[in-house]
Amino acid sequence: MPGLIQLFGGKEEFVRKLDALFTFKDADQSKGVEDIQGRIGEYWHGNEPSHHIIYLYCYAGQPWKAAQRLHEVIRTQYGNKPNSLSGNDDCGQMSAWYLFSTLGFYPVCPASDYYVLGSPSLKQAVLHLSNGRKFTVKAENLSDRNIYVQSVRLNGRNWPTPFLPIASSKAAAR
Secondary structure, X not given: OHHHHHHOOOHHHHHHHHHHHHHOOOHHHHOOOOOOOOEEOOEEXXXXXXXXXXXXXXXXXXXXXXXXXXXXXXXXHOOOOOOOOOOOOHHHHXXXXXXXXXXXXXXXXXXXXXXXXXXXXXXXXXXXXXXXXXXXXXXXXXXXXXXXXXXXXXXXXXXXXXXXXXXXXXXXXX
């Protein structure tokens, strides 16, 4: 990701391009397609290969923008009624994105050894790991307006980055 960000001219320009992706408005090109595939600007949530894009804000040092977009997608692209899922949940990717994102983290690159932290949509969730331990996510003071992560603690210690090593989280989770 650092190399890609540099190719775009640095973090500021990279964020500008991400913002433009979500805010694109062209009457001729966008007319009538807003809900077909979960479209927000030129971002199509129903097109599964783009699911990682929102989390790229974290790599550019602006995780609050990821939080805003994550909550927007969860609020507008998922529901508990027929036809409330944009796109096609083939292979379970739409569901996997939803589960990871509501928990507050996502494997942007499945072959990497870390998750990218987002913004939880649940006040608390407990994951029961295969080693018998528990991994608990708590979002204190979560509300429709209070979606921005102020700090992260892992096993009682402050966690300084929006990247959570998978091996460390498995070993340290209680």
